[in-house]
Amino acid sequence: MRRLLTVAILAAALATKLAFAGTACETKKTDVATFVKAMTLAERTMKALDKSGAQVALIARVGQDLSKYGLRYSHMGYVWRDHPQGRWLVVHELNRCGTAQSALFDEGLGNFFLDDMHAYETRIVVPSPQVQQRIAAMLSSTTPLRLHDERYNMLAFPYSTNYQNSNQWLLETWAASVSDMPIDGRAQAQAWLKLAGFAPITIDIPAMTRLGARMFRANVSFDDQPFERRMAGRIDTVTVDSVVRFVHQRDPGSWEILVAI
Template sequence: MCLRKSLLAAGILLACLTVPAQAGRSCEERALTLETFRLAMASAEQTQQQLEQLGASVAIVGRVGQDLSKYGLRYTHVGVVFHGADGRWRVAELLNDCGSDRAELWYDGLGTFFLDDMFSFDSVLLLPPPELARQLLARLQDGPLLRTMFSARYSLTSYPFSTRYQNSNAWVLETLAAASSGNRLYTREQSQQWMQKNGYQPTELHLGTLTRLGGRMFKANIAFDDHPNELRYSGRIRTVTVDSIIQFFMARNEGWQVREIPAPLPKRY
């Protein structure tokens, strides 16, 4: 059985017979095919092997949940994968609650991380330098500390320098900012100030008026009212993406490493 454990309270979310709709989709459940299950487990195994070969205890792991190539983006969602005290690999991540304007933090198994309606099973690892890895692992093992950069108010397109909403990637980035400071940042405002001071550049998406209005009117998990007026009225939406996180930390020349992992080969029946 695959388990999803809340950082707020442990419990079983769904059995592995359906795919849970998270990270911006509705609560509609769909049958899980054997091939999808196989690819998810194979992706998890490849990721674990990479981590163990590199001697890593913690890393940022990204997946391809949908096709964003028209925006020049590849990976859509990140979590923090770590080796727990019980010897198991887990992923800490923020997930949207069934297309609503709410989110929660979860502990997932690696297999479950790759079961979330993937567009592609390609993945990526961003490995921090040793001291930052130690600071990050300390946060992951302290539930209350890990939640200091968390907001339950969700928007898929949350603005990186506002605390009104948060998306999954923004939570990871703000958590990394706190760890990069030696865990001396205690609020989202402080993390965002650190990001600005250190030159973080969000991804700018160019969205037409109908796209923005349609998102706000018909989807509870998309909002634009946290963006500066001069940007949103011109259709320039800036948000945290996996690509922008990777570019930011690799540019710091602190010893970060990137490992891209191609999708497992489909099985020939």
């Protein structure tokens, strides 16, 4: 993605597009204003990343309005400068069109910010140089695939392997990157995270809301949550905020960049 605002990219972006990341699978067209905002944010983000000198970073977007839960950013992935397929590509897990399945994707910053943004801003966490090297090595290995579980649950419990959400995939692969012991599977990653003190975010979801979500959304389940907390409406899950807080605790040399339009 050497130049963002080109006729070819514009034509592709305005063409029919499928919605991912927790939304129902709809066929929709991107309007010009949305495209321009996404490309502007992508261009500013790329400049900020270049200026940072980073090799790899964690990048979050505001894909939906989570303010009623006290959250701002909804989704996070890795942004990798020297990705084999291009400069500054995002590596992340995405839900397949509101279904209970996910896959891993590599895509440019423009596409990353075209996915039904609620607000055009991004939060970037730049790890310390040593951790960046470990993450880049991890991304070059089979670890991202080994730690991916296609059984998607938007509110997956962090210490269960029944399901996985996109932020949980990032957290578990980050654990595999920084752990001094080999991590070959999700159970090992979660055991390390528990010992390291990872604390999920707790979201209050009443019983009727849970029932409606379970009945009408294939990508939301609650059966992996501890029974007593589930009955009390206390749902523990991996969010961008919980990941960022934990990363800063474990990597004091990490720092942040905020970009918005």
